[in-house]
Amino acid sequence: MITSTLRRVLFWMVLLPGIVCADPLPSWQPGDTKRALIEFVEGTTTVGSEDYLPRSQRIAVFDNDGTLWAEQPYYFQLAYALERAEKADHSELPETLAKALERGDIATVLDSGVEGLTALLALSHANLSVADFQADVGQWLGTARHPQTERPYTAMVYQPMLELLSYLRDNGYLTYIVSGGGADFIRVFAEPVYGVPPWQVIGSLGELELVEEAGRWVTMKRPGVAWLDDGMNKPLSIERVIGQRPAIAVGNSDGDYPMLVWTTQGAGPRLGILVHHTDKAREFAYDRESHIGKLDKALDEAGPRGWIRVDMARDWRLVFPPQP
Amino acid sequence: MITSTLRRVLFWMVLLPGIVCADPLPSWQPGDTKRALIEFVEGTTTVGSEDYLPRSQRIAVFDNDGTLWAEQPYYFQLAYALERAEKADHSELPETLAKALERGDIATVLDSGVEGLTALLALSHANLSVADFQADVGQWLGTARHPQTERPYTAMVYQPMLELLSYLRDNGYLTYIVSGGGADFIRVFAEPVYGVPPWQVIGSLGELELVEEAGRWVTMKRPGVAWLDDGMNKPLSIERVIGQRPAIAVGNSDGDYPMLVWTTQGAGPRLGILVHHTDKAREFAYDRESHIGKLDKALDEAGPRGWIRVDMARDWRLVFPPQP
Numbered sequence: 247m248i249t250s251t252l253r254r255v256l257f258w259m260v261l262l263p264g265i266v267c268a269d270p271l272p273s274w275q276p277g278d279t280k281r282a283l284i285e286f287v288e289g290t291t292t293v294g295s296e297d298y299l300p301r302s303q304r305i306a307v308f309d310n311d312g313t314l315w316a317e318q319p320y321y322f323q324l325a326y327a328l329e330r331a332e333k334a335d336h337s338e339l340p341e342t343l344a345k346a347l348e349r350g351d352i353a354t355v356l357d358s359g360v361e362g363l364t365a366l367l368a369l370s371h372a373n374l375s376v377a378d379f380q381a382d383v384g385q386w387l388g389t390a391r392h393p394q395t396e397r398p399y400t401a402m403v404y405q406p407m408l409e410l411l412s413y414l415r416d417n418g419y420l421t422y423i424v425s426g427g428g429a430d431f432i433r434v435f436a437e438p439v440y441g442v443p444p445w446q447v448i449g450s451l452g453e454l455e456l457v458e459e460a461g462r463w464v465t466m467k468r469p470g471v472a473w474l475d476d477g478m479n480k481p482l483s484i485e486r487v488i489g490q491r492p493a494i495a496v497g498n499s500d501g502d503y504p505m506l507v508w509t510t511q512g513a514g515p516r517l518g519i520l521v522h523h524t525d526k527a528r529e530f531a532y533d534r535e536s537h538i539g540k541l542d543k544a545l546d547e548a549g550p551r552g553w554i555r556v557d558m559a560r561d562w563r564l565v566f567p568p569q570p
Numbered sequence: 571m572i573t574s575t576l577r578r579v580l581f582w583m584v585l586l587p588g589i590v591c592a593d594p595l596p597s598w599q600p601g602d603t604k605r606a607l608i609e610f611v612e613g614t615t616t617v618g619s620e621d622y623l624p625r626s627q628r629i630a631v632f633d634n635d636g637t638l639w640a641e642q643p644y645y646f647q648l649a650y651a652l653e654r655a656e657k658a659d660h661s662e663l664p665e666t667l668a669k670a671l672e673r674g675d676i677a678t679v680l681d682s683g684v685e686g687l688t689a690l691l692a693l694s695h696a697n698l699s700v701a702d703f704q705a706d707v708g709q710w711l712g713t714a715r716h717p718q719t720e721r722p723y724t725a726m727v728y729q730p731m732l733e734l735l736s737y738l739r740d741n742g743y744l745t746y747i748v749s750g751g752g753a754d755f756i757r758v759f760a761e762p763v764y765g766v767p768p769w770q771v772i773g774s775l776g777e778l779e780l781v782e783e784a785g786r787w788v789t790m791k792r793p794g795v796a797w798l799d800d801g802m803n804k805p806l807s808i809e810r811v812i813g814q815r816p817a818i819a820v821g822n823s824d825g826d827y828p829m830l831v832w833t834t835q836g837a838g839p840r841l842g843i844l845v846h847h848t849d850k851a852r853e854f855a856y857d858r859e860s861h862i863g864k865l866d867k868a869l870d871e872a873g874p875r876g877w878i879r880v881d882m883a884r885d886w887r888l889v890f891p892p893q894p
């Protein structure tokens with residue numbers, strides 16, 4: 247009796263998603279790109295298919311900036327750091343940087359090099375607990391607005407990518423973020439916005455220390471970057487944290503090139519996806535010459551390596567979620 | 571109609587585990603310890619209970635050596651490193667260490683300090699790909715035997731802990747390993763033996779490099795320890811990888827003390843569990859004076875801090891799984 251009930255339970259667990267979601271990717275235009283995405287997911291999840299993957303191998307990794315949300319005119323985490331640095335005591339910054347900050351000269355700030363940026367980040371990202379940092383980021387995300395669209399930053403996520411994340415999870419994939427941005431920063435909004443829990447966020451790491459304050463042990467953020475999760479480091483952090491090669495990697499810049507190569511060179515079915523910012527009217531158009539999200543080598547190799555190039559202008563019916 | 575079916579599905583999903591498993595912890599003796607474990611799990615998973623935790627907060631972290639499997643007369647990963655080093659060209663080891671290795675003098679090997687142990691580990695844990703390393707560990711685990719029990723090492727896991735892991739997972743907990751042992755090593759057997767997938771294994775990390783071999787990109791293990799996941803580093807790796815404070819922490823030595831303190835100081839329901847090796851007849855008896863798995867400070871503080879002390883002799887009906 248249990249067996250027959252169990253069978254019925256399993257039957258409905260399999261069938262329900264199919265009934266509820268007719269088109270799992272409604273914001274994707276019909277065409278080759280959408281077809282290739284669905285074929286890969288159906289091929290790897292249909293029992294008996296030659297590309298079938300057991301659940302333990304259904305891992306998808308997504309870059310964040312420029313892949314899941316926008317990154318122009320500069321990284322949103324940098325917008326946070328700039329706003330906080332302006333209000334903080336920034337008298338110990340190098341003079342050029344302090345002046346650039348005061349007159350809102352972002353180009354000069356971006357050109358201040360690793361040392362300058364590290365000093366700038368330290369004003370907001372160091373010498374407070376992870377919990378306090380995340381509370382402050384949450385407050386900022388609730389009030390800050392993008393300088394051009396005037397949307398909240400969390401409303402500048404890509405609707406088609408939200409659908410792809412859900413579609414993959416509905417098919418038994420674990421969806422990880424693997425970002426050059428800070429893990430502590432992304433974790434503040436990854437779960438409510440992307441449906442990605444904190445433990446599926448991999449990112450850059452600041453120095454961290456366990457300190458005792460009045461008998462209570464607290465994880466404190468310290469100045470300095472302990473791990474910059476970009477380029478060659480992305481496959482390494484995936485190996486270290488996830489412990490296996492993903493089936494799917496999604497990125498938008500040359501910083502994702504090693505992750506895309508390493509993922510798609512694995513045996514069996516693998517999928518590389520490159521988001522190409524081609525839509526000046528609805529978002530931004532940039533690639534080979536951009537200071538942020540430079541896409542050059544990976545763009546050249548997408549074709550030869552069989553990756554899907556997502557042309558935002560052509561493939562997406564909608565870029566951002568409708569605003570309430 | 572879908573709604574009524576869905577309701578039935580959910581009803582059975584909730585009820586079935588209760589029907590199938592009358593006693594979730596059959597290898598635990600009845601008594602205070604077993605009662606406290608079950609009360610905590612029921613309190614945190616029963617809707618309406620004042621200790622109720624949503625699933626996103628049900629994280630349990632387990633030390634491995636001495637907590638999930640045995641660690642005497644020395645760590646099993648060290649047994650692997652010693653066997654491989656004996657067979658490898660060890661002419662570049664410091665002379666005292668090389669000679670101790672040849673005559674099987676483990677005490678001298680253990681006393682050779684960080685430099686000696688690093689050189690020893692490099693003979694088996696470096697200059698090969700993660701995939702090749704894991705294949706070799708798998709082969710070793712299939713044939714090696716514990717020097718005293720003559721069991722395979724993977725049969726020296728604790729049956730009561732296997733039941734606790736399953737019981738927690740059946741109640742919506744994610745079960746993580748947070749070990750001083752190497753993550754790459756533990757991942758070889760964590761899924762088949764503990765039911766813990768690779769991405770829920772946190773451990774010590776060797777240096778790692780992404781290299782290209784004949785056009786193929788491979789993650790290569792390199793000499794040196796990049797992260798020693800013990801003591802104060804355990805809370806830091808949990809913060810970095812999981813991104814939140816666990817609800818449950820389980821350990822057996824002073825190396826787990828910071829993890830236990832930090833976990834149980836969190837707001838809301840938290841549980842600390844300390845495995846105390848008291849059973850010389852069935853396993854090993856050691857604590858304050860042991861070179862491996864020293865338990866001193868954490869033992870003193872277990873009572874005042876309200877942690878459960880698991881007395882292996884008193885609380886476990888069975889230590890190791892029955893052998894076929």
Ligand SMILES: [Ca+2]
Pocket residue numbers: 309310311312313497498499539
């Ligand atoms: Ca990017």
Ligand SMILES: [Ca+2]
Pocket residue numbers: 633634635636637821822823863
């Ligand atoms: Ca231990």
